[in-house]
Amino acid sequence: MGRTKVVVIGAGPAGLTVANLLHRAGIDCLVLERETREFIEQRARAGFIEEWAVRELERHGLADGLLRRAPTQGSFEFRVDGVRHQFDYAELTGHRHFVYPQQELVKDLLTGYPGPIQFSVEDIRLHDLATSPSVTYAGQRVDCDFVAGCDGARGICQSYVPATITRHDYGIGWLALLAEAPPSARSVVFGIHPLGFAGHMARTPSVTRYYLQCSPGDTADDWPDDRVWTQLRTRLAVPGEPIIDGPLIEKRVLPMHNYVLDRMSAGRLHLAGEAAHLVAPIAAKGMNLAIHDALLLTRGIAAWYDGDPSTLDGYSAACLGRVWQYQEFSLWLSDLFHGSRDPFTHQLIQARLRRLLNSRKAAESFAEIYIGQHADF
Ligand code: RFL
Numbered sequence: 001m002g003r004t005k006v007v008v009i010g011a012g013p014a015g016l017t018v019a020n021l022l023h024r025a026g027i028d029c030l031v032l033e034r035e036t037r038e039f040i041e042q043r044a045r046a047g048f049i050e051e052w053a054v055r056e057l058e059r060h061g062l063a064d065g066l067l068r069r070a071p072t073q074g075s076f077e078f079r080v081d082g083v084r085h086q087f088d089y090a091e092l093t094g095h096r097h098f099v100y101p102q103q104e105l106v107k108d109l110l111t112g113y114p115g116p117i118q119f120s121v122e123d124i125r126l127h128d129l130a131t132s133p134s135v136t137y138a139g140q141r142v143d144c145d146f147v148a149g150c151d152g153a154r155g156i157c158q159s160y161v162p163a164t165i166t167r168h169d170y171g172i173g174w175l176a177l178l179a180e181a182p183p184s185a186r187s188v189v190f191g192i193h194p195l196g197f198a199g200h201m202a203r204t205p206s207v208t209r210y211y212l213q214c215s216p217g218d219t220a221d222d223w224p225d226d227r228v229w230t231q232l233r234t235r236l237a238v239p240g241e242p243i244i245d246g247p248l249i250e251k252r253v254l255p256m257h258n259y260v261l262d263r264m265s266a267g268r269l270h271l272a273g274e275a276a277h278l279v280a281p282i283a284a285k286g287m288n289l290a291i292h293d294a295l296l297l298t299r300g301i302a303a304w305y306d307g308d309p310s311t312l313d314g315y316s317a318a319c320l321g322r323v324w325q326y327q328e329f330s331l332w333l334s335d336l337f338h339g340s341r342d343p344f345t346h347q348l349i350q351a352r353l354r355r356l357l358n359s360r361k362a363a364e365s366f367a368e369i370y371i372g373q374h375a376d377f
Pocket of ligand 1: 009010011012013014015032033034035040044045046047048049102121124150151152153154155156176254272273274275281284285286287288289290
């Protein structure tokens with residue numbers, strides 16, 4: 001039996017940010033992760049981090065690798081009917097995205113965290129969450145003041161919070177691809193096409209992420225490499241900008257759906273990141289939200305130890321405000337990306353794009369949420 005102040009469950013972006021921030025605040029914690037260290041250091045997912053999140057990580061000394069190695073991007077391109085429409089959100093907001101593979105951030109956060117962490121931990125159970133929590137696993141028991149439930153969409157912590165879950169299913173799939181090939185364009189590209197959406201996002205100088213809208217029931221076997229590259233070349237086609245192909249090192253179908261719990265806390269258990277809310281990667285928001293939760297949670301726990309429980313009491317509401325903003329934006333963007341198969345909605349999309357591209361006010365409003373706003377932490 002042992003004791004620590006906070007047990008953090010899950011070593012993804014949410015859990016590792018919480019652990020690092022707690023450690024820097026002088027609050028002991030223990031991190032328990034189901035997978036091996038090698039596995040989580042290789043798990044490729046996100047790549048686009050909003051500038052406010054980077055500045056917050058920087059403020060806590062957690063962004064050295066990111067600032068040294070991540071290029072920034074301040075514009076993207078819509079491609080519709082073979083025409084490129086550039087959208088310069090850095091010019092509108094003064095802020096840019098940092099392009100940094102999620103597994104690199106995870107590696108940096110693991111390296112920066114000098115506290116205890118255990119990998120390959122199975123069968124975690126939580127007890128007495130109302131007043132004096134403890135966590136058991138593999139015949140061990142750890143008592144603590146708080147549990148930070150950061151174990152993602154397939155974790156166990158969510159089941160301990162008696163919350164109502166609201167869900168949305170987009171009714172489509174995205175074939176998520178990673179190609180060992182340099183980016184084919186200088187920025188993110190959103191291809192809006194009657195055959196379905198296609199996306200292009202740089203990850204590193206030699207790896208590029210692509211997405212293809214597909215049926216939600218498709219499997220990777222339905223998408224042989226030839227079909228992938230033909231569809232990407234068709235849906236992203238513009239004169240003079242060829243798609244550079246290469247070996248596909250990831251190919252999997254993501255069902256596009258969202259969910260949000262209406263509360264993120266139960267007694268001394270507080271959820272953060274995808275344990276509490278999932279947003280499909282349409283607007284590249286999930287990891288940004290995980291970092292946002294982690295910042296708010298550690299602020300609340302630090303205030304509690306300083307004798308102020310009210311910050312932690314307001315934790316759920318503070319997180320869910322941004323979560324719902326990003327959910328709404330994701331749905332708005334989904335309508336823009338996925339409606340072109342139908343001729344009527346294709347015309348509506350053209351009208352929406354004209355407004356976005358020709359009205360500075362409409363563009364500013366879009367840009368503000370696309371890059372995300374800084375909050376006070
Ligand atoms: P994670 O990253 O899933 O981490 C949870 C951790 O908990 C562990 N775990 C357990 N540990 C102990 N006991 C258990 N019972 C456990 N069950 C699970 C897991 O092994 C894991 O290590 O959740 P977290 O920290 O909330 O972070 C969320 C982000 O990973 C996610 O939102 C992003 O990847 C979403 N996302 C993107 N977000 C962005 O902000 N920008 C992007 O550009 C972006 N691109 C993406 C994405 C997600 C994608 N996929 C795969 C859905 C691109 C893709 C393709």
